[in-house]
Amino acid sequence: MIGMGPFSIQVVAALVAVLLAWVAARQAARWLPGGASSKAAGGLLFDAVFLGLVAARLGYIAQWWDEYAQSPMSMILIGDQGFTWWVGVLVAWVFIGWRTRSARILRRPVLMGMTAGLLAWFAAGGVLDLLQRSAPPLPALSLATIDGQPVVLDSYIGRPVVLNLWASWCPPCRREMPVLEQAQTLYPEAAIVMVNQGETGQQARAFLAGERLQFRDVLLDPSSQTMRAFASRGLPTTLFFDEHGRLVDTHLGELSLASLKHTMLRRFAQFQPIKTDKE
Structure with a gap:
């Protein structure tokens, strides 16, 4: 829960x-x-x-x-x-x-x-x-990329995963998006996986293009099965998995850059953030 x-x-x-x-x-x-x-x-x-x-x-x-x-x-x-x-x-x-x-x-x-x-x-x-x-590992949910290609969620096992559940209508989801985009640069060893809940590929693409956001891993979950799998009660939800697919931390609500870095430090101390021009 x-x-x-x-x-x-x-x-x-x-x-x-x-x-x-x-x-x-x-x-x-x-x-x-x-x-x-x-x-x-x-x-x-x-x-x-x-x-x-x-x-x-x-x-x-x-x-x-x-x-x-x-x-x-x-x-x-x-x-x-x-x-x-x-x-x-x-x-x-x-x-x-x-x-x-x-x-x-x-x-x-x-x-x-x-x-x-x-x-x-x-x-x-x-x-x-x-x-x-004791939570189940990263599940083998059948999702799709934003371009419609099938992908199984547990295919990301093998490296740390930050799994973010979001929707374009969700204000805190929109506010935290730049933080997660920046995390891709800060933590290249981890997979920052953005799983859209309940929307079409067209809606997700339009939102990301309008906000000029670029994510390497955007998946579509039109039936919101990922929320049900993890008993998530709201959006945004961010789940942290280790390289073996085990759930090690959860965050319900908006992430700040500080809280993201803090969780990464506690759970994946071996991965130090890469310095960027903003720091």
Whole structure:
């Protein structure tokens, strides 16, 4: 499973972890001696989470500043899921310590809530990794090139594959296209495969020509069987496969250049991006 409704499974896991942290903080405030306010503990927990998310985003932008500087608007598009988690956790803990300097009775329940949320988040991450490792390999779906030539999807096994599911009517698909086009130059060892969902070859060609986009591998999937094969709930969806055809990462929603490079670094560290004139 890649997503639940319009949200990626990673986002859902993060929301569940925050909710668990809030519940744990309120319950700890009720149970611990001293009479701490459960409402105050829950409110402080949410304040710390919000500040931590902002700090995690800013930390990620700083880490990938050169990439975000090429497209400044992408800094506010948090759908790329670019966060440096340890920066956010550190800032949240410091904030809790500062806010409870004169109300120490709140510190323990809020920190307990934060710890419960982090444990749940890490556990969910481990489960998601296991699910990805057990996912079926790149399937033998019968698709066609944009010129109508038949091709089987698993014929790309043998090198890393970045499989992007898109449609011309999808605004975030359109916005991320230049990033994926650039990825062809940055990562020539990988196959950047653009699989159009539910449209005709004429529609796909007209869109790519109108946007002056050039991709080496554009496939047509008029019945959207690729979305069904991977239980994708929305577009765009980007799937990362290793050279053996195993699914190693997924991304539901718009990619930024930073988030693409980050995933390539984590999953295919042996392939360093080639320097371009834009960098």
